[in-house]
Amino acid sequence: MKNLxxxxxxxxxxxxxxxxxxxxxxxxREPHRFLSVGRLGDDLEALALExxxxxxxxxxxxxxxxxxxxxxxxxxxxxxxxxxRMRSAEDLHHAIMQGAVKRLRPKFMTVATMFVGLVPIxxxxxxxxxxxxxxxxxxxxGILTSFLMELVVYPPLYQLWKWHGDVKSAARIA
Numbered sequence: 001m002k003n004l005x006x007x008x009x010x011x012x013x014x015x016x017x018x019x020x021x022x023x024x025x026x027x028x029r030e031p032h033r034f035l036s037v038g039r040l041g042d043d044l045e046a047l048a049l050e051x052x053x054x055x056x057x058x059x060x061x062x063x064x065x066x067x068x069x070x071x072x073x074x075x076x077x078x079x080x081x082x083x084x085r086m087r088s089a090e091d092l093h094h095a096i097m098q099g100a101v102k103r104l105r106p107k108f109m110t111v112a113t114m115f116v117g118l119v120p121i122x123x124x125x126x127x128x129x130x131x132x133x134x135x136x137x138x139x140x141x142g143i144l145t146s147f148l149m150e151l152v153v154y155p156p157l158y159q160l161w162k163w164h165g166d167v168k169s170a171a172r173i174a
Contacts, residue, residue: 069150073099
């Protein structure tokens, strides 16, 4: 229970650092932090040090992959609009699904490759394994979180944004 409280405190502290403007982009890997806190026996100092060391690199990955998804969605949306297939919410949904499906294979291959490299570290028992596990656990969680965000969260947000911004008003005019 002590480790869970330490994890909650570290996430809360990071949230306030972000609000104060000391940290740039909000990292999306916090949801999985509680898994590593309980199983790996992290203490508050190690957790804070690990969080600081990995935040920049993970945030760059999340932003980068999110931008790629946005690119795929934008290309599919623009193609559907140019072809005159953007008249309803269903047309918008179909265009977004086309873009997301095109992004699925490259994203899945990247995630699978990273898992193949990182998951064996979680079973390591040799010298330095405890340090390597503390590094690998948040990376695995971050990769999984990024995968879910990119394929489950971003497309519906994009659909809401485009529907209320472009398609809905164009549908009323037509």
